[in-house]
Amino acid sequence: MRRLAIILLLTVLLMGCSQSEQPEPGYSQSGQLEKLRVGILPIEDSLPIVVADEQGFFERNGLDVEVIQFSSAVERDAALTAGEVDAVVTDPLAVILLRDKGYDVKIASLCLGKTPKEGVFAILASPNSEIETVEDLNGKEIAVSLNTIIEYALDVMLSEYNVSYTKVSIPKIPVRMQALLNGNIEVAVLPEPLASYAVSKGAKLILSDAMLNESITQTVIVFRGDVEKEKVQKFLEAYREAVKEINSNKEKYREKFIEIARVPEDIAGSYPIPDYPEPQQLPKEYYDRYLEWAIQRGLIEKDVPYEEAII
Numbered sequence: 001m002r003r004l005a006i007i008l009l010l011t012v013l014l015m016g017c018s019q020s021e022q023p024e025p026g027y028s029q030s031g032q033l034e035k036l037r038v039g040i041l042p043i044e045d046s047l048p049i050v051v052a053d054e055q056g057f058f059e060r061n062g063l064d065v066e067v068i069q070f071s072s073a074v075e076r077d078a079a080l081t082a083g084e085v086d087a088v089v090t091d092p093l094a095v096i097l098l099r100d101k102g103y104d105v106k107i108a109s110l111c112l113g114k115t116p117k118e119g120v121f122a123i124l125a126s127p128n129s130e131i132e133t134v135e136d137l138n139g140k141e142i143a144v145s146l147n148t149i150i151e152y153a154l155d156v157m158l159s160e161y162n163v164s165y166t167k168v169s170i171p172k173i174p175v176r177m178q179a180l181l182n183g184n185i186e187v188a189v190l191p192e193p194l195a196s197y198a199v200s201k202g203a204k205l206i207l208s209d210a211m212l213n214e215s216i217t218q219t220v221i222v223f224r225g226d227v228e229k230e231k232v233q234k235f236l237e238a239y240r241e242a243v244k245e246i247n248s249n250k251e252k253y254r255e256k257f258i259e260i261a262r263v264p265e266d267i268a269g270s271y272p273i274p275d276y277p278e279p280q281q282l283p284k285e286y287y288d289r290y291l292e293w294a295i296q297r298g299l300i301e302k303d304v305p306y307e308e309a310i311i
Contacts, residue, residue, distance in 0.1 A: 104225030113218030119209030
């Protein structure tokens with residue numbers, strides 16, 4: 001009887017040890033947080049990632065995320081292709097161009113751009129310009145950054161209008177905005193929040209993608225192809241929590257939003273915080289529009305199928 005009691009006690013102890021060795025939900029088999037490096041730009045699209053990090057949502061889902069802020073898309077993309085970051089917020093056109101060059105990057109989720117009201121690109125005329133309507137753009141020079149989503153947005157926005165225009169390359173957005181406000185260039189395409197700031201300084205809003213009936217521009221969350229799918233899912237779950245938190249407490253996060261998106265002080269109080277969509281697949285029709293434009297512009301040498309570019 002005594003021997004039986006000892007055997008039962010040892011069995012219970014062994015079971016306890018076995019259970020204690022199981023990792024907490026969301027953690028790796030070793031019980032450690034899984035590391036992930038995420039690159040962001042100082043844009044409004046980055047807010048959920050910052051909130052997920054600061055509020056502990058990543059850690060709660062078993063991730064040790066290092067959020068790295070880059071000052072330009074060029075730096076961000078270089079870090080992604082060099083393997084210095086595992087994920088970034090970018091746009092579908094950038095993904096198509098990178099995959100065409102042989103880089104294994106894939107879209108994990110839509111970020112912003114589910115609806116037209118999330119549009120962030122505007123065609124503006126300088127304060128002293130006589131341009132008032134889209135039709136007035138006929139024959140004009142329009143400043144953009146070439147081979148980017150900004151040029152794409154310009155072409156798609158004006159595709160329904162019978163106007164011809166010439167593109168002038170001014171890659172740096174602040175320089176482009178200043179040239180517009182100074183009257184050195186009559187028309188330019190600017191992203192938010194600088195578009196709203198330029199309007200507050202006298203620039204004329206001619207057309208924006210937020211004014212259209214359908215969404216034409218999107219941002220997406222992109223991972224390197226060698227990142228484990230389990231890590232991607234953990235990231236997206238934490239991102240989902242952050243989106244819900246922001247959407248239900250927008251004013252609580254206004255100061256952080258202003259900081260991240262670099263909203264100019266003059267419009268900081270009135271500039272709207274978007275309704276962030278929960279993680280979801282980028283629709284094929286959105287992707288195909290970028291792909292068709294890239295092919296027409298001769299920016300890619302081969303087809304970049306949707307199915308291969310999506311996680």
